[in-house]
Amino acid sequence: MFKLISSAVDLILGLLLAIGPWTLFKVCGTAEKVMKCHYSAQAVTVLGVVLILFGLIRLLLDNRKKLSSAANSIVVYAAAIAVPAFVIGGCANSAMHCQKVAFPCIYAICAVGIVVQLVAFLKARKDD
Amino acid sequence: MSEIKRKPLSILEIAKRNLSHKKIRTVIMTAFVFILASSIFISTILVDSMTAGINKTVDRIGADVIVVPQESEDSIRSSLFLGNSCTVYTDSSYFDVIKDVEGIEIASPQLYLASLEAECCGIATQIIAFDPETDFIVKPWLDDIKYPKLGYGEVISGCEITTEVGDYIKFFDKEFKLVGKLEQTNTSYDYCVFMDFETAKIILNTDTMQMIVDYADPNSVISSVMIRIKDGYDPASVARYITYKLKIPMKAYTANGMFAVLTENLAQITSFSNILNILLFITAVLALVCIFTITINERRHEFGVLISLGAKSSQIIEMVILEAVFIGLLGGVISLALMGTIVFIFHTSLAELLKVPYIVSDVAVILPLIAKCLIISLITAVLASLYSAIRIGRAEPYSLIKGDE
Amino acid sequence: MLLNVEGLTKKYVRGGVEFAAVDDVSFSLNEGEFVSVVGHSGCGKSTLFSVIAGLVEPTSGKEVFDGVEFFSLSDNEKAQCRNTKLGYILQGQNLLQNFTVIENICMPLSLGKTGIDNAKIEDVLETFGLTNVAKEYPVNLSGGEQRRVSIARTLVHSPKLIIADEPTSNLDPTNSQIIIDAFRKACREGATVLMSSHNIALADTADRQFKMANGKLSV
Numbered sequence: 001m002f003k004l005i006s007s008a009v010d011l012i013l014g015l016l017l018a019i020g021p022w023t024l025f026k027v028c029g030t031a032e033k034v035m036k037c038h039y040s041a042q043a044v045t046v047l048g049v050v051l052i053l054f055g056l057i058r059l060l061l062d063n064r065k066k067l068s069s070a071a072n073s074i075v076v077y078a079a080a081i082a083v084p085a086f087v088i089g090g091c092a093n094s095a096m097h098c099q100k101v102a103f104p105c106i107y108a109i110c111a112v113g114i115v116v117q118l119v120a121f122l123k124a125r126k127d128d
Numbered sequence: 129m130s131e132i133k134r135k136p137l138s139i140l141e142i143a144k145r146n147l148s149h150k151k152i153r154t155v156i157m158t159a160f161v162f163i164l165a166s167s168i169f170i171s172t173i174l175v176d177s178m179t180a181g182i183n184k185t186v187d188r189i190g191a192d193v194i195v196v197p198q199e200s201e202d203s204i205r206s207s208l209f210l211g212n213s214c215t216v217y218t219d220s221s222y223f224d225v226i227k228d229v230e231g232i233e234i235a236s237p238q239l240y241l242a243s244l245e246a247e248c249c250g251i252a253t254q255i256i257a258f259d260p261e262t263d264f265i266v267k268p269w270l271d272d273i274k275y276p277k278l279g280y281g282e283v284i285s286g287c288e289i290t291t292e293v294g295d296y297i298k299f300f301d302k303e304f305k306l307v308g309k310l311e312q313t314n315t316s317y318d319y320c321v322f323m324d325f326e327t328a329k330i331i332l333n334t335d336t337m338q339m340i341v342d343y344a345d346p347n348s349v350i351s352s353v354m355i356r357i358k359d360g361y362d363p364a365s366v367a368r369y370i371t372y373k374l375k376i377p378m379k380a381y382t383a384n385g386m387f388a389v390l391t392e393n394l395a396q397i398t399s400f401s402n403i404l405n406i407l408l409f410i411t412a413v414l415a416l417v418c419i420f421t422i423t424i425n426e427r428r429h430e431f432g433v434l435i436s437l438g439a440k441s442s443q444i445i446e447m448v449i450l451e452a453v454f455i456g457l458l459g460g461v462i463s464l465a466l467m468g469t470i471v472f473i474f475h476t477s478l479a480e481l482l483k484v485p486y487i488v489s490d491v492a493v494i495l496p497l498i499a500k501c502l503i504i505s506l507i508t509a510v511l512a513s514l515y516s517a518i519r520i521g522r523a524e525p526y527s528l529i530k531g532d533e
Numbered sequence: 534m535l536l537n538v539e540g541l542t543k544k545y546v547r548g549g550v551e552f553a554a555v556d557d558v559s560f561s562l563n564e565g566e567f568v569s570v571v572g573h574s575g576c577g578k579s580t581l582f583s584v585i586a587g588l589v590e591p592t593s594g595k596e597v598f599d600g601v602e603f604f605s606l607s608d609n610e611k612a613q614c615r616n617t618k619l620g621y622i623l624q625g626q627n628l629l630q631n632f633t634v635i636e637n638i639c640m641p642l643s644l645g646k647t648g649i650d651n652a653k654i655e656d657v658l659e660t661f662g663l664t665n666v667a668k669e670y671p672v673n674l675s676g677g678e679q680r681r682v683s684i685a686r687t688l689v690h691s692p693k694l695i696i697a698d699e700p701t702s703n704l705d706p707t708n709s710q711i712i713i714d715a716f717r718k719a720c721r722e723g724a725t726v727l728m729s730s731h732n733i734a735l736a737d738t739a740d741r742q743f744k745m746a747n748g749k750l751s752v
Contacts, residue, residue, distance in 0.1 A: 092290040094476050095319065104473040111469060134654060136643040137636060149631035433627045436588060437686070438616025439644045440609050526580075526589035529623060 006120035014051030025105035037090035037098035070121035077110040143450035161459025171401035181485040191354035192363040211316030213242035213254035217349040231361035236262035240351040257328035286318035416512030424516040432528030441521040448517035456509030541594035554580040556748035569736035572745035587611035616645035620692035628671040677708035
């Protein structure tokens with residue numbers, strides 16, 4: 001049951017990270033100029049796709065491999081936080097939409113993902 | 129079977145095990161504590177943010193009396209408090225009438241102009257023009273950064289303006305050199321750009337601004353007059369005189385009076401939030417008392433068995449109270465972690481939603497608040513369990529074993 | 534003499550009428566004895582055992598257990614007694630559902646904060662055939678296994694007096710025999726067993742039989 005939950009979480013959160021910065025919680029537009037937040041969003045999209053793949057693969061794994069699988073997801077979520085926070089970043093003005101809405105949503109999604117996968121990791125370790 | 133190495137279970141471990149094996153019950157009880165702790169945390173953050181915002185703004189204004197055009201009070205207040213940029217103007221000749229009023233030590237005019245978006249990635253900025261000869265509001269902030277005197281076409285900005293010092297910032301297609309930045313004030317000044325009236329005339333004479341500022345001579349406009357009162361004079365009396373005796377279309381407010389509406393709102397919000405928190409506390413305690421009473425009653429036989437095995441009544445009481453402590457801690461910690469994370473991540477959006485300048489995030493404020501919420505969570509849970517714990521501890525063991533109520 | 538009971542009485546009020554669940558009971562037990570009490574349901578066996586174990590205050594009477602006036606002890610002292618010198622096996626299901634077999638067995642030691650003798654635990658598990666289910670929770674055990682855990686839990690701290698209320702009720706002959714054998718073994722090691730039973734044949738295997746009816750005991 002928990003295996004299904006942790007896979008579903010990666011699938012759903014991965015999807016949110018992949019398409020969210022362009023739809024639900026958009027970064028700043030590129031009409032006049034392409035800004036750093038656009039590149040951050042692209043990187044986060046790639047990481048979101050990676051999480052979707054992890055979610056699919058985990059459905060097929062046995063217990064022992066679930067340990068490293070959950071740890072992998074945690075690393076990807078951490079990277080998805082690091083990219084907009086300091087690796088690439090966004091607009092300098094904290095009132096811009098990317099800083100006010102898009103990046104906080106990304107951080108929140110990744111925080112949820114990390115917590116769920118941490119629980120999955122500890123559970124898989126206990127079952128092992 | 130290889131040796132079974134066992135250690136005796138402590139009452140703490142017994143309590144934890146009882147909670148972990150009755151997950152639904154534990155979750156429900158934790159939820160009540162969670163709601164209570166969250167409510168206290170969020171309402172305190174909100175009230176503290178509003179209070180800090182008002183206090184900082186009133187302190188930062190520096191003037192005893194502010195005179196604004198009659199219909200522009202809300203715009204100026206919103207600009208001062210929330211940083212919502214506005215363009216406000218009235219005839220600069222009114223300044224000459226005001227400055228001679230008895231009791232005024234010094235009066236200084238200011239001009240508020242809202243830029244359009246400066247660049248593609250900028251946002252509308254509040255431009256504040258001041259008179260360097262008479263100003264006593266902006267200069268004290270500028271003195272800290274040791275800037276050279278503002279020249280023609282030169283500006284100073286708040287810390288949130290993205291342009292680097294030494295670069296040029298564009299308003300209404302005119303470029304201005306940024307010669308300095310204020311440190312963070314956590315007020316609307318962080319989003320403002322300051323210039324003298326001579327530099328402001330560059331903007332006032334652009335085609336765009338001439339369409340916005342509907343005046344015969346755009347160079348003879350001001351937005352407000354900032355006044356410092358002489359010692360021995362009452363600011364409220366001077367403000368009343370200016371408003372009712374001078375026969376000019378301007379209104380004067382004391383610094384506190386300007387934000388009286390906000391202060392009243394804040395007092396109302398504080399009262400509502402206190403009442404809500406008290407009600408929530410009572411609800412949580414009552415709900416937990418009910419749940420504890422019901423579940424402890426259901427477990428009478430279990431407690432009887434423990435006593436038959438040699439448990440002392442003090443151990444039974446300790447176990448029930450420890451279960452309550454865990455529930456209080458669990459609910460409190462989860463609530464604070466979740467609410468703290470949400471506030472930390474979404475603080476800018478929350479400030480905008482709640483119409484406060486900023487959300488407090490000082491460690492000196494947050495840590496005591498977290499401690500307060502945790503203590504209240506613990507007290508709630510333990511209080512709720514006390515009645516049941518003591519009843520069970522005093523019950524006759526045989527009646528517990530039989531499950532008699 | 535390990536236990537001496539004189540004039541033990543416990544009265545209740547039911548429907549406004551006072552009645553004696555235990556009525557002027559007197560007897561004594563020696564070390565190493567295996568004594569059974571036979572009587573119909575409701576004759577007062579459980580109440581008598583609970584009074585002896587200090588789980589309910591008597592209306593009147595005296596008990597001297599291991600040289601001590603038992604009813605003059607404080608509640609904490611009685612609890613300590615139940616933890617060390619006295620083992621009480623309750624009627625029916627009385628395992629702690631949130632704890633495994635081994636944790637249930639060690640519970641008296643946990644409550645008394647006594648150290649755990651691992652060799653003794655293994656011996657007890659083996660005696661009652663519980664080694665394979667040591668880490669199971671009671672919900673996963675059969676009725677017979679649960680009862681055996683209950684008995685094992687009482688014997689783990691090697692009490693001087695074992696009070697067993699219907700220990701073999703609803704058990705098959707195999708399980709019943711395991712329990713009786715364990716009691717016999719305890720008696721050979723110096724413990725005294727006071728057991729109640731509906732089963733006359735089983736009760737007859739004891740060294741002495743008491744009969745109880747309407748709260749009165751005949752030795």
